[in-house]
Amino acid sequence: MSPDDNLLSDAIMSLKQQRDVLALKMHLAEAEASEEFDKAKTKLDELTAQYDPLKDAVGESAGNVGASLKLVADEVKSSFERILKSL
Secondary structure, eight states, rough: OHHHHHHHHHHHHHHHHHHHHHHHOOOOOOHHHHHHHHHHHHOOOOOOHHHHHHHHSSHHHHHHHHHHEEEEHHHHEEEEEEHHHHO
């Protein structure tokens, strides 16, 4: 085997190792994104359930609840944005 063959063999081995590391990181990122998506989806479902009766309500307390729901909506939006960035 020539020195060039050894260099190429080492390069291939290094590339395979990098491939395996990337595959593992992608798998972990996918699992993490999926978990975050599930949490955000649950929050969105809860937000929708709380908002539907509120949209017909009136008064000061409805405004306070509406502000709280806006915060939850912002959290869900941020979660979705983080998931999109990770994909």
